[in-house]
Amino acid sequence: DQQVKQNSPSLSVQEGRISILNCDYTNSMFDYFLWYKKYPAEGPTFLISISSIKDKNEDGRFTVFLNKSAKHLSLHIVPSQPGDSAVYFCAASARGSDSWGKLQFGAGTQVVVTP
Amino acid sequence: GAGVSQSPSNKVTEKGKDVELRCDPISGHTALYWYRQSLGQGLEFLIYFQGNSAPDKSGLPSDRFSAERTGGSVSTLTIQRTQQEDSAVYLCASSPQIAQETQYFGPGTRLLVL
Numbered sequence: 001d002q003q004v005k006q007n008s009p010s011l012s013v014q015e016g017r018i019s020i021l022n023c024d025y026t027n028s029m030f031d032y033f034l035w036y037k038k039y040p041a042e043g044p045t046f047l048i049s050i051s052s053i054k055d056k057n058e059d060g061r062f063t064v065f066l067n068k069s070a071k072h073l074s075l076h077i078v079p080s081q082p083g084d085s086a087v088y089f090c091a092a093s094a095r096g097s098d099s100w101g102k103l104q105f106g107a108g109t110q111v112v113v114t115p
Numbered sequence: 116g117a118g119v120s121q122s123p124s125n126k127v128t129e130k131g132k133d134v135e136l137r138c139d140p141i142s143g144h145t146a147l148y149w150y151r152q153s154l155g156q157g158l159e160f161l162i163y164f165q166g167n168s169a170p171d172k173s174g175l176p177s178d179r180f181s182a183e184r185t186g187g188s189v190s191t192l193t194i195q196r197t198q199q200e201d202s203a204v205y206l207c208a209s210s211p212q213i214a215q216e217t218q219y220f221g222p223g224t225r226l227l228v229l
Binding site: 002004006034036041042043044045046049089091101102103104105106107108 | 119146148150155156157158159160163165171173174206208210217218219220221222223
């Protein structure tokens with residue numbers, strides 16, 4: 001049962017433009033969301049997170065938006081750079097449950113930034 | 116400082132053989148997690164350890180999988196009687212405490228079962 005879904009397996013964007021990555025979840029207990037970035041042959045690295053008490057969190061070029069009623073979050077990268085080419089994973093956890101430490105991950109979105 | 120390390124980086128084995136995968140977490144991190152990523156899939160939670168508490172094994176796919184963490188540091192994931200469907204990248208992560216969701220990942224072990 002896939003509780004976190006990233007329906008776009010790939011995204012191609014031109015350098016300097018905005019990249020928008022989408023993520024949907026089904027478990028209403030999820031209250032903390034993270035985005036990880038992964039380069040080939042490396043482990044995922046933490047990028048940005050958001051708590052369910054917020055609807056937006058910004059860190060430099062990266063902004064995450066959360067729509068709790070739609071169970072949807074998105075990651076915006078502005079402006080996109082060639083070094084942003086990677087696989088991006090959405091993840092979620094339920095802090096209030098005994099599943100505290102278990103992150104549920106989406107399948108990932110491959111982003112390719114073209115010159 | 117040193118990040119999470121895993122060994123071996125690649126492992127090819129024959130169906131039916133046992134394999135052991137090792138994880139060295141970041142020094143001082145009390146929580147340790149194992150995930151696996153099958154081809155084209157997201158990361159699938161397997162097990163996590165927090166200090167001296169009993170591990171949460173709820174993600175282990177079968178009783179062929181087991182893990183231990185000795186001395187609260189190094190962890191070993193063991194797969195007995197490997198099957199072809201066990202082929203995946205096995206990722207280890209650690210965090211300073213279980214309450215911190217931000218997990219720091221190692222590079223993974225790529226397991227191929229022939």
